[in-house]
Amino acid sequence: MKQKLHEIKERVKDKKWAPAFNAIHTFLYTPNEVTHKGGTHVKAVDDLKRTMNTVIVALIPCLLFGIFNAGYQHYSAIEGFPQDFSVLEHFITWRNFLVGLTTVLPLLIVSYGVGLAIEFVFAVIKGHEVEEGYLVTGMLVPLIVPVDTPLWMLAIAVAFGVVIGKEVFGGTGMNILNPALTIRAFLFFAYPTWMSGDKVWVHGAVDGVSKAGTADAISGETILGYLAQNKTAEMGFSLSDMFFGFIPGSVGETSTLLILLGGLYLVFTKIASWRIMLSATIGALAMGLLFNAVIDFGWIQSYSKFYSLMAFDFWKHLIVGGLAFGIVYMATDPVTSSQTNRGKWIYGFLVGFISVMIRVFNPGYPEGVFLAILLMNVFAPTIDHYVVQGNVKRRLKRAKQAKIYPAATPASVETQTA
Amino acid sequence: MSQDIRIKKGLNLNLVGAAEHAFHKEVQSSTYGIYLDDFHGLTPKLILKEGAEVKAGEPVFYDKNNPDIQFVSPVSGEIVAVERGERRRILNVKILADKEQEFVKHGKFLSSDTDRDGMIAHFLKSGLWPFVKQRPFDIIADPRQTPKAIFVSGLNTGPLNVDLDFVLKGSEEKLQAALSALQLLTPGAVHVSVSSKKNSVFSTLDDIVLHEVSGPHPAGLVGSQIAQIDPINKGEVVWVVGAQDLVIIGELLLTGQYNASRSIAVAGSKISDPKYIKTKIGAEVAPLLEVSGADLSNTRVIAGDVLTGTQVSADAHLRFYGTQLTAIAEGNDYEFFGWNKPVFDKVSPTRALTFSWLNKKKAYDLDTNTNGEHRAFVVTGSYEEVFPLDIYPMQLLKACMVKDLDEMEQLGLYEVAPEDFSLTEFICISKQPHQAIIREGLDLLKQELG
DSSP: OHHHHHHHHHHHTTSTTHHHHHHHHHHHEEOOOBOOTTSOSSOOSOOHHHHHHHHHHHHHHHHHHHHHHHHHHHHHHHHOOOSSOOIIIIISOHHHHHHHHHHHHHHHHHHHHHHHHHHHHHHHHHTOOOOTHHHHHHHHHHHTSOTTOOHHHHHHHHHHHHHHHTGGGTSTTTOSSOHHHHHHHHHHHHSHHHHSSSSSSSTTTTTTOBOTTSSOBOOOOOHHHHHHTTOGGGOOOOHHHHHHTOSOSSTTTSOHHHHHHHHHHHHHTTOSOHHHHHHHHHHHHHHHHHHHHHHHTTOSOTTSTTHHHHHSOGGGGGGSTTHHHIIIIITTOTTTSOOSHHHHHHHHHHHHHHHHHHHHHOSSOOOOHHHHHHHHHHHHHHHHHHHHHHHHHHHHHHHTTOOOOOOOOOHHHHHHHO | OOOOEEOOSOOOOOBSOOOOSOBOOOOOOSEEEEEGGGSTTOOEEESSOTTOEEOBTOEEEEETTEEEEEEEOSSOEEEEEEEEOGGGOEEEEEEEEOSSOOBOOOOOOOGGGOOHHHHHHHHHHHTOGGGEEEETTTEEOOTTSOOSEEEEEOOOOSTTOOOHHHHTTTOHHHHHHHHHHHHHHOSSOEEEEEESSSOOGGGGOSSSEEEEEESSTTTTSHHHHHHHHSOOOTTOOEEEEOHHHHHHHHHHHHHSOOOOEEEEEEESTTBSSOOEEEEETTBBHHHHHHHTTBOOTTEEEEESOTTTOEEEOTTSBOOSSOOEEEEEEOOOSOEETTTTSOBSSSOOSSOSSBOTTTOTTOOBOOOSBOSSOOOOOOOOSSGGGGOOSSSOHHHHHHHHHTTOHHHHHHTTGGGOOGGGGHHHHHHOTTOOOHHHHHHHHHHHHHHHTO
């Protein structure tokens, strides 16, 4: 097989579609390419494929959890949440898995299918190799959308996100906005009714599946939805539900525990920036504390529509909604985040800070993390600029003490020439 | 005023086939080569034609832009070939060595006998000048300029590098003569950096400022040391001389003869008996490999180390500045699912199913495979882990790529040489050619502003 593929590679290397073949070939085999003249003769083992693969590995637990949770939320909405909940009995079951398989898997296939097709086409047109950036984007997309998102909608959004969000800037490594979040934002602004409200988070709700024994259609409000409507009392989820993720929400964002483990794995492997994760967490806590203080000082009364969200314990923001997922997997995107280490601290802090701010003040859709990250993507180059300017200024200051000697032509040297 | 240098960021690349502290017997080389590529940016003008007889130390060509700088033959013999490339550019000059070596006689010339101009003139006329390189631009120094300081790195930290303390033992007198001469050339100091771990031959010498260096590679690169001791500012010039070249300089000053002798390390995984060999600049590579038991099937031979050296064919010659010969396996083979399976036998700066972090002492047998394809810059923050200078490496590389002269200058291009980017190139996930990018940037900056 190795030899056969090599022969095909040699045969197609002048063809226009060679990048498409090479993408598949290099997926199977790391290439036989050796180091070139004028550089190091050996290279470290890591390449972009390995880096991206590590992120995908860190996302797989969230995907699997999302598949089961899709079924769990669906049946719980119909039959009511089980009283004596046990993971093996009520969560990891075949019927939950089947619901997840029929809802989440198509999202994954459409996301990868459409996105990779566009990547291949652009690679062939522009004559460069297929870059691996979309491998992570394609995995992220199904995890950050509601479970019943229509597939045609997702396909359009993916096409928009990949072409406008990335390829027009020059492809992987050149984009300004996180492509997965661009896709999410496109969906949110183009089809808001499919992205918010209490009908989209549970499979079957939009189709009018009814509760067992009644004519009422099922629904499922997210925790942030309850809070935004000041309906804290109706919210029947415990802290452990929130932390472990047995709550409605976008497919892969609910389990803080698995996100935390994924984040630790990414930090341990040195693939994602711990600076961003830590500072974003600090930023979110700081904003949450500020809001809690506003409540403590009594500046906002309980009839205010912001009351429940502001009074929500500051640390709980981290275990509901998409904040944790955004901090671990989206804010750390190396291309669109700050690129300097000091910039990463500032960038991360502001991501967390603004996420919670938008969450509390956005009346229509109580989730802020994707908007906060997109906003900070735009400001990341500015942050980097000022960080780098610090280095430039230091250099300029040092240059004032420069010891420059005038170039001379010593007499003795001249005689040599003659 | 001794200032110690502690380098924290870096990476020691531990390879198999390190040279033992012992010498092979000397081997004869029938021809010697001078490769013009070694002198970056040089436009050579031949003095002697093919067929001419030369003595050791006799000028063969000079720099057209700076005719004072002469390049001399390492041996006496006959110029048998001048190989030319595109547009008749001279590639190399080959010299068939005489059995009896004849030297140009300059006579003893010490720093106490002369002043700065006299010493510069002596360096130029005797062919020592090409050993003096300058920063910025990492080229042969311009004798009309005055450097604010001169730097010598007295330790090597790169992969399979020569142990300077071993090869310089017994050369104290020559080193002292050379260093005293260098002290004449600058109004500033001659900074010599030595390892903090062992006693160096330099520690007893005069006319120098000694610095003890600790930390991982690139602690031994002179660029890392300059940045800590006395960083280069815009407009400033520093000169740099290799530690082994000091011996040649010192010997010429003491005896009047240009003796291009070098102790080189022959090392690497394809060498069965890695040891040191006493030879001369420009000697044939093949006999050196043979005596070291090199396996030449699917092998890359490198004059220099695996991070900064030049690939040479087995019938070529040693280069002017390199002090080692490395032979490693070519990695021209595919690897099934090489991008996602756990890797134990290669070096990695991450822990993404790569396990070189488990055992930092382990020696690796790396081949020349790129371990992946060239990509745009994606990952950030990894270069900083191995880059000890106060410079933003990726930003500087990008400034060079887009040819933004202002940014190149502001971000510190004057302070670096391509070799300072060898480690970032080694770990680069996007497999970008950092050293080539920096070299192009330096050339452009020199052409436009230098």
